[in-house]
Amino acid sequence: MAGSGRLRETLRRPQTATGAAIVASLTLIALIGPELLGTDPMAQNLSNRLQPPSLAHPFGTDRLGRDVFARVVHGARFSLGIAVAVTAIRLVLGVAIGLLAGYAGGWSDELLMRIVDLLFAFPGIVLALVIAGIAGPSLTNVLFALAVVGWGTYARVVRSEVLSVRERDYVTASRLSGTPHRRIVLEHVLPNVLGPTIVLATLDIGTVVLATAGLSFLGLGAQPPTPEWGTMIAAGRHYLQTAWWLVNVPGLAIVVTVLGFTLLGDGLRAVLDPDGRTERSS
């Protein structure tokens, strides 16, 4: 099959392979890392605070003597967990609304698309900042704010796909022969949408990780002592001159994570979205 051939070929490219490897490792770390590692990220040891990286503590210790390595590993769970949750919500919401709008047409389509326009009317961080700021600083509120703000792209991609499929001959023929809408959606629309949606989602995860870190940095997201990477950078930035590892280690973790998902997403795009629909819809 051409599809799987392309997939294999794209995975062999060094960029995509690296991306896939990073994503796989991160997932593993997020899932079992903390248990595997065993070190308590909350264990305080005041006499051992602000130690530079050493054998005992590969990434040093923080202001309360906690092991930074353990905190970064535990942080993976938060950062990735939030990113995946947000992306999943965005995806489900966006696909559902896109399907509805494209299929129903008429004024409900107009209404929904105006709402999407509205979402696109604000720069993402600004809106998320206001929502999270108003609701109160917490990781859950950031999750909610980011999810609510970002489903627009999915909706647009799905809707345009629905619109193009709806008019095709075999669909009209199916409808004439009495096939229910649901089957048409499942058999014709969704398979076509799946590819671009996966690409979008993969790339989105990286964006969300950055956005979560940014909002935490501003003070809206995870609150200490939660070892979320953005919160760690915000807390550690006052120690840049005296304990650089507090900022640079979580910073590096963020970079690697986003890099991994971006590389993977790019590679997948070559396979799953050769027409570039994902690029035109944001």
Added chain:
Amino acid sequence: MRWQYLPRRLALTAVTLLLVSVVTYGLILVTPGDPAKLVLQKQLGQPPTADQVAAFRAQHGLDEPPHIQYLHWLGELLRGDLGQSYYHERSVSELLVDRLPVTLSLAAGGLAVSLAVSLPTGILSACRPHGYADHASQAVALLGVAMPNFWLGYLLVFVFSLTLGVTPVYGSGTPAHLLLPSLTLGTGLAAVQTRLLRASLRDTLDAEFVTAARTRGLGERLVVYKHALRNALLPLVTVLGLQLGFLLNGAVIVEVVFQRPGLGTLLVNAVFDRNYPVVQGVTLLAGVLFVLVNTVTDLAYERIDPRVRLGGEPA
């Protein structure tokens, strides 16, 4: 240009702007807590008396039902009055006007840096795909996209301001103050632009430069390069909205990192201070700006589009 769609487009834009204002206003109303108590507590340093709370609420019209409050606000808005900040008796529009230049200069600086980096890089990558420069620029572009701008900002401060002492640490006012913030903001945007350019230029230019490679005369090569530049700018124009979004998002964080007194820091402080009129003002401004830019871009795209799709032949 399809003129017949213009009025419809404008009407839609107006409706979107109206909805923007509703959303902006509405967000504030769903807040828990009484802003009067919070703000007064902060100002007085002690819990306010019932009288003081009542006076504050009356002064800022907080006792009326939400839709009346909104209509009042809208009415004033159309007259150019965005209300009063809860603190310090300053008008919101005054605050916005004071801070806008700082943010605009940062956005301009960021854009300049990004274009200075992405244009040559993008074009070079497109005309020598898979070459050494291409891979290098891709790598750097990826890093730029992946790196949190607050981290980058502090690193730059550390290296250039503290260790080397060649740039100021914070604030605004001189071109020197603009250097590091623009660099921070610009690298992220450059990364996005480079990827965009590379993707959209690759196919069109492949053919062009193969021809150019066979051309002897410098004059003809130059024409092709100019053509390449024009082709490069077009995709960037079409996603102006995306870039503006990136710039505004980035500006919020970069301003906080570098302590620039712009709209970003104004917004963040206002959110934490529960200074709702200011939050509404800034959000509205951002929203309006965004909608307008996107509308203009869409209209322009409709105009340029056919030429791009045909391979960009000059008229």
Added chain:
Amino acid sequence: MQQTLSRRQLLAGVAGGTTALAAGCQSVFGNENAGGSKTVALSTPLTGGDWSMYGGAAPYYSPMHETLTASSHDFSTIEPWLATEWETIDDTTWEFTLRDGATFHNGEALTADVVAESLSALLADRPLSWAKVTDESFSAVDDRTLRVETVERFGALAGTLSHPLFGIQHPGSYDRPIGTGPFEADSADPDSPLQTTRFEDYWGAEPQLEELTFEGITDPTTRSTSLQAGEIDASFEIPRQDYDLLSANDAVTVRTQREPRAGSAMINLYNSPTDDADLRRALNYAVDQQSIVDSILSGIGAPAKGPYPQMIPFSAHDELPEYGPDLERARDLVDQSGYSGEDVELHVSSNTPHMQLIATRMQDRFAEIGVSSTVRQFDRGSFFETEQMAESNLTLIELGSINGAADYLVHLQFHSEGGDNRALYESEGTGLYNLGPEVDSLIEEGDRALDKETKHEAYREVQRRVMDQGVLVPIYYKEYVLGQRANTTGPETHAVPHMTRWTEFAHDGE
């Protein structure tokens, strides 16, 4: 190997090779480094607050407004300032004699009339119940004598009047600060630093500088880095963790100074599970103050035994027992208390990052004695909201005196009608940190006493009871860090940084 000139060295050479400039890490952008002009950074800007009654600039830290009395540098005595002497005429009447020769920045002389008008206007705009005076309290007996009627007998009036909020602003106009201080300002723009210039007709010690600018830099690290880069000449509230770094820097000097200010975890007496005195004492035994000061505060500060450091005259610090740390005793008390596993809520403000660390530390220690807890952070807006405070079990705050008398602190925290408790006391009959009518009477006795002995003994008894009942977990007595460029001298550090005397600040040109 060839030594290439760094850009910095080149510019320094061009600047004339002054040894001071070449040796230091002067940034090209520190344009206030000329001998007569300095910039001081504060954590919040002096302009841009609600200071219209002072011409637009806060009377804290600023050298423009002066008060009738002043606190000495070590907080031990009240010194004459704009008033040269004072006496009590009867229980609630005082007379202050104003000094000769003081003039306002607009050339007008300082007279009792003007002072009375000024203070009345200030109190009409901003009532201060803890000061026991109102806008009707001030009147002029003659040109040089000011009469003050207090609301009730109040022994600490002279010290209270040294509070910066009693800075005298000329009542004529309010579009710029017009005081009697050593520096004057032409304007106070909310979005710009406050620029002041030497006031030639100042009555007191001659200011050493020609220009003094105050800038608000909210980010603590930025204050530290700007100082290192030479963009500012001095800064208060330098982050403690940078102390060693700055000490090692030859271009910078750092000093610490004790304040009449303490960091405490105030315990809500009316919210379960901290409504149990045994549990409160258990929490006290669990906390390791010395270790907190050594690590989280980088050794800058002192472990506390009560709500008031020794520097406050009525502090009972010397006689208060030291609770902890004693985990065994703590666990026993937890058992004794019948604690059933309910979560203890610790509230911190996002304004004070070190408090967050301290709360996390306390959480850890509480876990070791079997008490579970949650740390909740609040932004500046909601931290002092009544509902939020009522839900809290331990609220971590820093409280201190910004005037020569610290009496108002006792009333504020421990009296049922005090600022902290009043709202809940009046609405629900509870409060937060008020032990009840007995303590209320003690506080009133102290407030009204005109002689120091009675007053201080009353306040000390309050402290004994408060600590016995575990109304708070004392944590640290505060020391602030003042950093400045090595080419400056002075000012003498004042226990209350807001009262720093800027005539003492000078350039040390070599």
